[in-house]
Amino acid sequence: MFKPGIWSGALLGAVLTAGVAVAAGPADYEIVDGGIPKALTAQPGNAENGREVAINRKLGNCLACHAVTKLSDQPYHGEIGPPLDGAATRWSEAELRLIVVNSKKVFEGTMMPGFHTTEGLNRVAEKFEGKTILSAQDVEDVVAFLMTLNEE
Amino acid sequence: MKTYPAPEGHPLSEIISGYEFRTPETQALQDDDFENPAFLWVDQGEELWNTADGTAGKACADCHGNASESMKMVGATFPKWDAKNNRPVNIELQINQCRTEQMGADAWKYESSEMIGMTSFVRTQSRGEPVNVDFSEGDMEAWKAKGKDLYYTRFGQLDLACSNCHEDNYGNQIRSDLLSQGQSNGFPTYRLKWQGVGTLHRRFKGCMDQVRAKPYKRGSDEFLALEVYLAYRGVGLPVEAPALRN
Ligand code: HEC
Ligand code: HEC
Ligand code: HEC
Numbered sequence: 001m002f003k004p005g006i007w008s009g010a011l012l013g014a015v016l017t018a019g020v021a022v023a024a025g026p027a028d029y030e031i032v033d034g035g036i037p038k039a040l041t042a043q044p045g046n047a048e049n050g051r052e053v054a055i056n057r058k059l060g061n062c063l064a065c066h067a068v069t070k071l072s073d074q075p076y077h078g079e080i081g082p083p084l085d086g087a088a089t090r091w092s093e094a095e096l097r098l099i100v101v102n103s104k105k106v107f108e109g110t111m112m113p114g115f116h117t118t119e120g121l122n123r124v125a126e127k128f129e130g131k132t133i134l135s136a137q138d139v140e141d142v143v144a145f146l147m148t149l150n151e152e
Numbered sequence: 153m154k155t156y157p158a159p160e161g162h163p164l165s166e167i168i169s170g171y172e173f174r175t176p177e178t179q180a181l182q183d184d185d186f187e188n189p190a191f192l193w194v195d196q197g198e199e200l201w202n203t204a205d206g207t208a209g210k211a212c213a214d215c216h217g218n219a220s221e222s223m224k225m226v227g228a229t230f231p232k233w234d235a236k237n238n239r240p241v242n243i244e245l246q247i248n249q250c251r252t253e254q255m256g257a258d259a260w261k262y263e264s265s266e267m268i269g270m271t272s273f274v275r276t277q278s279r280g281e282p283v284n285v286d287f288s289e290g291d292m293e294a295w296k297a298k299g300k301d302l303y304y305t306r307f308g309q310l311d312l313a314c315s316n317c318h319e320d321n322y323g324n325q326i327r328s329d330l331l332s333q334g335q336s337n338g339f340p341t342y343r344l345k346w347q348g349v350g351t352l353h354r355r356f357k358g359c360m361d362q363v364r365a366k367p368y369k370r371g372s373d374e375f376l377a378l379e380v381y382l383a384y385r386g387v388g389l390p391v392e393a394p395a396l397r398n
Contacts, residue, residue, distance in 0.1 A: 057327070064327040079324040111320065113310045121311055123366045128309040 024131035026116050029101065035094025036101060040116070040136035050145025053138050060115065060134060060142055070149060081112060086152035096146045100139050115139060159387040163319060164333070169389050173322070173332040174397065178344075182396035190272060190342035190394030193265070193349040197273025200266060206257025212270075215254065219277050227278030228391050231380050233289035240295050242379055243271050244351065244371065262370045268349050272340045275393035282390055283337055285383040292380065299381025302374060308365030314378075317359075334359075336382040338395025349394060352379055 027040045039045070054062040055074055062068070066084045067077035087096065099106050102114035115134040118124075134142070155166040171179060181187050201219055204211045216222040231240040234249075241249065247270050248259040260267040287293055306313045317326065318334030325331070339352040346354075353370035356378060360367035368374040 061327070076325065076328040078326050080321050080326060111312065111316045113312070121309060122305065123307050123360075124309050125361070125364045125366050128364045131309070133309060 026101075026118060026132050027136040031098060031105065032094070034098065034106065035092060036097040037094040039140055040097070040101075041140050043137065043140070045137075045140035045142075045144030045147075047141070047144040047148050049138075050141035050143065053134065053142040054145055059138060062142070065112065068149070069151075084146065084149055086149060088147045088150040089152065091146075093143060093147055097139065097143050100134070100142055100146075115142075156388045159384065162385065164385075167335065167386060167389055168322070168333055169392060170332040170335050170338055170397065171392060171395060173330045178396055178398055182392070188342065188394065188396055190340075190349050190396060193269045193272045193340070193342075194276050194394060196265065196269035197271070200270055201273060206251065206255035208254065208256045210255050212250070215250075219273065223274050223277035225278060225281060225284075227275035227393065228281040228284050229286065231285065231376065231383060233286070233292050235290060238290065239373075240290075240292060240376060240380055242352075242376060243274055245376075247271065247274070263351060263354060268340055268351060271351065272349055272394045275340065275391060278391045279393065280390050282388050283383060283386050285380075285387060287384065295377050295380045296384055298374075299377035299379070299384075302378050303381055307360055308363035310363040310365075312363045314359065333385070334382070335386040335389060336379065337386050337389040338392040338397070340393060341395045341397050343397045345398065352382075 029036045029040055030038065051071070053060040054068065055071060057064070062084070063071060063074060063077050065078040065080035066082070067079070068084045070085070071077070091099065095106070099112075101116040102119065103110050103112040104114055104120075113133060116132045116136065116139050118130060118132060124130075153168060153172045155168050158164050158167045171182065174182075181189075185191055198219075201212045204214070213219075227243065230246070231242040232246070233239075234241045234246075244262060244267055247267065251257040252259050260270075285292075287296055303314045306316070314334060317331050322331050322333045336352050339355070340349045341352075341355070342349045351370065353372075353375045356375050357367040357370065
């Protein structure tokens with residue numbers, strides 16, 4: 001059946017992605033075998049920056065829910081998710097990238113937010129509408145940081 | 153930690169006041185009426201209780217007499233079915249109904265200091281009384297069901313529902329905050345962060361802002377439905393208004 005409404009909606013979406021919203025919306029990626037093998041950006045992830053993404057309350061704020069021994073210089077680690085120590089021994093880089101980009105694809109119904117997706121969101125505040133929590137580069141950086149967590 | 157048996161059909165087996173999750177210092181401030189800053193608002197409410205206002209030239213006291221008697225049970229029974237308007241009312245809405253319909257006075261703004269003062273004063277009369285809301289009246293069950301829907305709906309860029317934090321994770325640390333069951337028995341509540349007393353709906357807004365959601369309006373049907381449902385989740389907890397929180 002021909003649905004003109006959906007058509008023009010898709011067109012409008014394409015126009016917006018090509019124009020203004022390009023920095024804010026999610027980057028293209030492909031899920032292969034439960035992971036995202038290809039980096040989201042050309043610039044390799046920087047673990048030092050990733051450390052900051054994990055700590056910063058306005059960025060990843062991973063410490064809200066996870067404890068990380070490597071970040072024990074920071075006060076207050078969360079108790080909601082599992083400690084991230086040894087994450088790099090449990091998951092491949094591709095899997096970690098998918099967990100950060102859209103955790104719901106790995107853990108069904110999880111409380112962990114998808115940090116680089118706008119899929120299925122409801123009543124997002126205007127300021128954040130159509131935007132992802134982390135930029136593609138933030139994702140690469142935090143994944144690089146997670147890859148340094150190789151001790152249980 | 154003091155726990156109470158949950159009402160029938162409740163998802164948890166025991167219910168716990170937000171008080172139990174706060175530090176001994178914060179609890180001590182709440183426990184001492186002379187130290188608890190919320191009593192500035194309660195005192196303001198008491199003064200307004202006895203002050204005539206509006207075209208009828210009446211004060212609350214003219215109709216309701218001594219609040220420590222007339223309001224003793226009242227704070228524990230809201231929100232309540234309002235047959236005349238065919239909807240539930242919370243204490244704030246009831247107060248404005250009395251102001252506009254009985255006193256010929258202007259409605260107070262939802263988060264005005266007068267409204268917070270009066271709500272605090274009325275609720276404080278019920279301190280220690282177990283929350284006892286009647287869900288059998290009118291369409292209370294339908295409102296409760298609507299509130300329940302909202303409680304389990306994920307909102308905002310962070311995609312979290314009330315239940316994620318207050319049902320699945322109470323007792324767990326979320327960074328520097330210790331999560332409680334998100335009960336309403338302490339409201340209106342003085343928050344150190346607010347440097348003042350705020351309504352339950354202000355707290356709802358705060359929790360929605362926190363997950364980067366577009367909050368509903370204070371006094372809206374959505375927040376009222378949530379309030380009805382939260383009352384159910386806390387049936388049996390003692391009213392603790394005015395509580396103190398960080
Ligand atoms: C609101 C809570 C929350 C936040 C914020 C959060 N997570 Fe999670 N995370 C979880 C939960 C819960 C799990 C467990 C998965 C499940 O639901 O079964 C998890 C699982 C994980 C896992 C897999 C666990 C393992 O090591 O086996 C990784 C890796 C992870 N998170 C990384 C992150 C990173 C990186 C961030 C920040 C960019 C982050 N999380 C932010 C809640 C959160
Ligand atoms: C991301 C986590 C999170 C979500 C989601 C959340 N809250 Fe909260 N809420 C908190 C935190 C943190 C506090 C302060 C500590 C506490 O009392 O739990 C709080 C406090 C409260 C309180 C005050 C409890 C008291 O004793 O003073 C109420 C009521 C409440 N929340 C209701 C809700 C409702 C209703 C929703 C859904 C619309 C909701 N919360 C969603 C984190 C959350
Ligand atoms: C002229 C009389 C009159 C005045 C003045 C008045 N009320 Fe009322 N009030 C009533 C009546 C009658 C009811 C019964 C419910 C209704 O019809 O709204 C009521 C009900 C209430 C209730 C609910 C009691 C219950 O048992 O559920 C509260 C709370 C209340 N009033 C508070 C106030 C406050 C606070 C003021 C002053 C700002 C006030 N009222 C002023 C007549 C009055």
